[in-house]
Amino acid sequence: MLTKRIIPCLDIKNGRTVKGINFKHLRDAGNPVDLAQRYASMGADELVFLDISATLEERNTTLEMVLKVAERINIPFTVGGGISSVEDVDRLLKSGADKVSINSSAIKNPELINTLSHKFGKQCITVAIDAKEIDGEWIVHLAGGSIPTTLNVFDWAKEVESRGAGEILFTSMNNDGTKSGFANVALAKLSQSLNIPIIASGGAGTMQHFVEAFTIGKADAALAASVFHFNDIAIPELKEELQNNGIPMRL
Amino acid sequence: MNVVIIDYGAGNIKSLQFAFNRLGVEAKLTSNPNEIRAADKVVFPGVGQASSAMEMLKNSKLDLVIPTLKQPVLGICLGMQLLCNSTTEGDINGLGIFNTDVKEFSTAVKVPQMGWNTITNLKSELFNNIKEDAFMYSVHSYYASINAQTIATTQYDLDYASALKHNNFYGVQFHPEKSGEAGAQLLMNFLALN
Numbered sequence: 497m498l499t500k501r502i503i504p505c506l507d508i509k510n511g512r513t514v515k516g517i518n519f520k521h522l523r524d525a526g527n528p529v530d531l532a533q534r535y536a537s538m539g540a541d542e543l544v545f546l547d548i549s550a551t552l553e554e555r556n557t558t559l560e561m562v563l564k565v566a567e568r569i570n571i572p573f574t575v576g577g578g579i580s581s582v583e584d585v586d587r588l589l590k591s592g593a594d595k596v597s598i599n600s601s602a603i604k605n606p607e608l609i610n611t612l613s614h615k616f617g618k619q620c621i622t623v624a625i626d627a628k629e630i631d632g633e634w635i636v637h638l639a640g641g642s643i644p645t646t647l648n649v650f651d652w653a654k655e656v657e658s659r660g661a662g663e664i665l666f667t668s669m670n671n672d673g674t675k676s677g678f679a680n681v682a683l684a685k686l687s688q689s690l691n692i693p694i695i696a697s698g699g700a701g702t703m704q705h706f707v708e709a710f711t712i713g714k715a716d717a718a719l720a721a722s723v724f725h726f727n728d729i730a731i732p733e734l735k736e737e738l739q740n741n742g743i744p745m746r747l
Numbered sequence: 748m749n750v751v752i753i754d755y756g757a758g759n760i761k762s763l764q765f766a767f768n769r770l771g772v773e774a775k776l777t778s779n780p781n782e783i784r785a786a787d788k789v790v791f792p793g794v795g796q797a798s799s800a801m802e803m804l805k806n807s808k809l810d811l812v813i814p815t816l817k818q819p820v821l822g823i824c825l826g827m828q829l830l831c832n833s834t835t836e837g838d839i840n841g842l843g844i845f846n847t848d849v850k851e852f853s854t855a856v857k858v859p860q861m862g863w864n865t866i867t868n869l870k871s872e873l874f875n876n877i878k879e880d881a882f883m884y885s886v887h888s889y890y891a892s893i894n895a896q897t898i899a900t901t902q903y904d905l906d907y908a909s910a911l912k913h914n915n916f917y918g919v920q921f922h923p924e925k926s927g928e929a930g931a932q933l934l935m936n937f938l939a940l941n
Contacts, residue, residue: 570925592765
C-alpha cells in the first residue's frame with residue numbers, strides 16, 4: 497500500500513540552513529548535508545530545501561549544496577525558491593535534485609508549468625501555493641504570503657493540475673507558525689477536487705495535528721520545519737503514532 | 748567493474764550515478780554503442796514522457812543496440828516501461844523485451860503515484876537480502892501489467908508488475924537509487940549478477 501509521507505523542510509541561504517536548529521549530537525546544525533542525512537536516517541520520507549538566497553552568488557552556493565546532498569542522501573528531495581526558468585530547473589536536476597518546486601514564477605507566468613512539465617516530466621514539477629483565508633475565501637499570495645493576488649486557491653490549483661504539475665505543496669499562511677494544526681478543511685477540499693498528490697504545510701505543532709492532516713485534511717504528505725528542527729516531535733515516534741491511527745506509514 | 752548508465756537525454760541520472768558511487772562503483776554515463784556493448788553491467792534509466800524518450804533513443808540508434816545486449820541490463824522506471832511491448836503514453840511500441848503492455852492508472856487514485864510502496868512476491872536474485880514487503884520509492888503515472896516475467900508486484904489502483912525479468916534483462920518500476928537501504932541492496936545485487 498502506498499504510504500503517506502512525512503517531509504522535513506529546510507530553509508537554505510548561501511548553502512547553509514538558516515532556521516534555528518536544535519539537535520544534540522549534530523556537530524554542525526547549519527550544514528544541510530549533515531542535517532539531511534540525519535533526517536533520512538530517522539525515517540523522513542522526503543526532504544524539501546527552500547532556498548531563500550537573495551543573490552546570484554548565494555544561489556550558486558546552493559547549487560553546490562544540492563550536489564553534495566545528492567551525493568550522500570538516498571531518499572528523494574525537492575528544491576524550491578527563486579526558480580523561474582527552464583535553465584534554473586535544468587541546473588538543479590543536473591545537480592541531483594529529484595523535484596523542483598515553483599511558486600511566484602508560476603503565478604506570474606502560468607505557461608511555465610506546461611513548459612517544465614513537458615520538458616522534464618510532471619513527476620518532478622511541484623507547484624507551491626501559499627494561501628490565506630480572507631473573509632471566507634482562500635486567496636493565493638505571493639512573496640511568502642505578504643502580497644495577495646486575485647486568484648482563488650481552488651481555481652488556481654485546478655489550473656496548476658491541468659497545466660501539468662505533478663504535485664501541489666499547499667501552505668496556509670493563516671496556520672503557518674501558529675502550531676495550531678493544518679488548514680484541514682481547505683486541504684480536504686483541495687485533495688478531493690484534484691487528482692494529483694497534495695502536501696500539507698503550515699501549522700504543525702503536535703503529533704495529533706499530523707493525524708488530522710491525513711484523516712480530516714486527506715493530505716498525501718505533510719511537511720513541517722520547526723517541530724522537527726527543535727526536536728519537539730521526533731520522526732520515528734510520529735510515524736509510529738500515525739500508523740497506530742490507521743495511517744499507512746513506511747516504518 | 749565496468750558499469751555504464753545509458754545517457755540518451757532522458758531525465759535526471761545524476762542521483763543514479765551517485766547511488767553507485769556510494770557502493771564504491773564508478774558508473775559511466777554514455778551514449779556510445781561500443782562502450783555500452785563492452786560494459787559488464789548496463790543501466791537503462793529514464794524519467795519523463797515515453798514517446799519523447801523513445802524518440803531520443805531512436806535518434807541515437809540505441810533502440811537497435813539495447814535489445815542485442817548480452818550482459819545484465821537494468822531498466823529503471825521509464826527505462827523498464829520502454830523495454831515492454833507497448834505503452835499507451837503517446838501510443839508507441841516499446842523494445843519488446845518484456846512481454847507486457849504499459850497503461851495509465853485510473854482516476855480512482857491520485858496520479859502520479861508518488862511515494863513509498865511495498866514490493867511483494869519477490870522472485871529473483873535481484874531481491875537477495877531484501878524482505879517481502881520492503882518499501883521502495885516510486886513516482887509514475889503508468890504501470891506494466893503482470894505477466895509470466897513478473898518478479899515483484901505492487902498494489903496501487905490494482906496489482907501491477909513492479910519488477911520484470913527476461914533472460915539478462917531486468918526492469919524495476921521504482922527508483923532503487925532513491926529507496927534507502929533496500930534500494931542500495933538491490934543495486935548491489937544487480938552488480939553481483941553474472
